Amino acid sequence: MNNIKSVVLACLVAVLMYACAPAEGEFTGSEYMPDMGHSVAVEANTYNYYYYNTWDEQSTIQLRELLKNPDLPVSGTIPRGYAGGFLGSDADLAQLAGEAGVAHQRTPVNGSVPYYYEDTEESRALAIAEIQDNPFPITADGLARGKELYNIFCGICHGEKANGLGYIYDTEQNPNAKYLAAPANLINEEFSAASNGRYYHAIMYGKNVMGAYADKLDYEERWQVIHYIRSLQAKEAGATYSEDENTYNVAFGIPAASMPDNTAQAAMMVEEEMHAEDDHHEGDADGAHHSDDDHGEH
Numbered sequence: 001m002n003n004i005k006s007v008v009l010a011c012l013v014a015v016l017m018y019a020c021a022p023a024e025g026e027f028t029g030s031e032y033m034p035d036m037g038h039s040v041a042v043e044a045n046t047y048n049y050y051y052y053n054t055w056d057e058q059s060t061i062q063l064r065e066l067l068k069n070p071d072l073p074v075s076g077t078i079p080r081g082y083a084g085g086f087l088g089s090d091a092d093l094a095q096l097a098g099e100a101g102v103a104h105q106r107t108p109v110n111g112s113v114p115y116y117y118e119d120t121e122e123s124r125a126l127a128i129a130e131i132q133d134n135p136f137p138i139t140a141d142g143l144a145r146g147k148e149l150y151n152i153f154c155g156i157c158h159g160e161k162a163n164g165l166g167y168i169y170d171t172e173q174n175p176n177a178k179y180l181a182a183p184a185n186l187i188n189e190e191f192s193a194a195s196n197g198r199y200y201h202a203i204m205y206g207k208n209v210m211g212a213y214a215d216k217l218d219y220e221e222r223w224q225v226i227h228y229i230r231s232l233q234a235k236e237a238g239a240t241y242s243e244d245e246n247t248y249n250v251a252f253g254i255p256a257a258s259m260p261d262n263t264a265q266a267a268m269m270v271e272e273e274m275h276a277e278d279d280h281h282e283g284d285a286d287g288a289h290h291s292d293d294d295h296g297e298h
Helices: 002-019 063-067 090-096 121-130 140-153 189-193 196-205 219-237 261-291
Strands: none
Touching: 121 196, 140 219, 189 219, 196 219
């Protein structure tokens, strides 16, 4: 009887050892109920080796490398609501027009519009040369929001008049100003003649000591800030830059009043929907609160 027990016990031990055999050579290894001991969840935001509930170096996986950056969209992906901008040829506008004659770009853009220029001097030069048109028409509402955003993110360095005399640099308005790098004067001759691409690329990536603002301003907001900067340049030059008229430089923006009715109407609708969405988010934030009783180029 003892011999039988010994044989059975030896067999059980052998089976258990084989059930947990590590991988070696061409043998893939085996494990008793592996799902109980190792997480099978995929954590795409893990940059380092995922070592929890693993039993040896071979069982660790650099998931971020394995998944090949799953957070990035497929090349050429167009975000919801983005149809390429309001400006275009008559054929383009006709193709985008719906039954009511309103362009299809009515859903607020989500800030993820593809930008194919890299953070290099070569790509910066291309952006300056190739990005000319502002895809949004000049509107009074857009200029008002551009002013608000400019004063929040840009004015402290470039100044309220965009003359480079921001609060952190101008000792006349701030005796304690000790910022050594002079912010760019955006209303001087050089920047007044610069293409829209120079501004947009600087907002996306920053320039010199100026940080990037791509994560703080969405697609439409960046262009409205550029419109507002153009309006300050126009004011300095004694010209007009408004939704009714642009006597400053027609290459920088098209007044809403000068655009086809369907396109201008679509622009207004987009702006109204964006405001409604912003108000909705602000309302949610207030509700939650109550329930809880370019520095410039240098």
